[in-house]
Amino acid sequence: MVIRLALPNCIIRSWQPADAGAIVRHANDRRIWLNLRDRFPHPYTPTDADRWIRDATSAPPETQFAIAVGGEAAGGIGLELRSDVCRGSAEIGYWLGAAYWGRGIATEAVRAVTAYGFSRLGLRRIFAGVFEWNPSSMRVLEKAGYSLEGRLRQAVLKDGRVLDAFLYAIVRDSGPEGPRAG
Numbered sequence: 001m002v003i004r005l006a007l008p009n010c011i012i013r014s015w016q017p018a019d020a021g022a023i024v025r026h027a028n029d030r031r032i033w034l035n036l037r038d039r040f041p042h043p044y045t046p047t048d049a050d051r052w053i054r055d056a057t058s059a060p061p062e063t064q065f066a067i068a069v070g071g072e073a074a075g076g077i078g079l080e081l082r083s084d085v086c087r088g089s090a091e092i093g094y095w096l097g098a099a100y101w102g103r104g105i106a107t108e109a110v111r112a113v114t115a116y117g118f119s120r121l122g123l124r125r126i127f128a129g130v131f132e133w134n135p136s137s138m139r140v141l142e143k144a145g146y147s148l149e150g151r152l153r154q155a156v157l158k159d160g161r162v163l164d165a166f167l168y169a170i171v172r173d174s175g176p177e178g179p180r181a182g
């Protein structure tokens, strides 16, 4: 299944083999790596990009997408589905090339992929863990309707530093009064 969500400032779409060069250009950036898990490569090589595109497009349902801006893949966004008693939950993750920061693109992408997760993947809950030094990502989640659920003390070891993580989440059935009872 090919996904394509056309938004005012970007398109959320399936990864394509031809995206490899653009991924390397935008993802090979320490400022991005510093805010993601260590499995996000740094430096980011063409081999990493090829492997990423192959993995992202191999197994349905498709849950990892490119954020395309101006005709090229400028970032990525995806949902990692949880299992067992946490089925129906997913962790959202995203990054955007620094050339495009500050234009509302990540917020637009998070809103759209959250809606996709609820309506098309049947998710009940979507969450994200943000490192304490990343206020812009916290702001993105707040603008997209996520709530701060807690501060996970010393949850992260990144770049040799122990950091707190901020847990943000949104649930499908929450209205203005909060989650439905029962």
Ligand SMILES: CC(C)(COP(=O)(O)OP(=O)(O)OC[C@H]1O[C@@H](n2cnc3c(N)ncnc32)[C@H](O)[C@@H]1OP(=O)(O)O)[C@@H](O)C(=O)NCCC(=O)NCCS
Residues within 6 Å of the ligand: 031, 032, 033, 035, 036, 093, 094, 095, 096, 097, 100, 101, 102, 103, 104, 105, 106, 107, 108, 128, 129, 130, 131, 134, 135, 136, 137, 139, 140
């Ligand atoms: C986080 C990231 C995705 C944001 O992308 P973006 O497209 O610039 O985000 P948006 O423009 O939608 O929103 C950014 C918001 O953060 C705000 N912001 C930026 N720097 C900030 C700072 N130092 N302190 C507080 N707010 C800040 C912006 O003003 C904006 O809020 P506003 O619309 O209220 O003014 C991008 O910086 C990125 O890829 N970072 C590296 C990877 C990453 O952090 N991924 C998320 C891991 S949880």
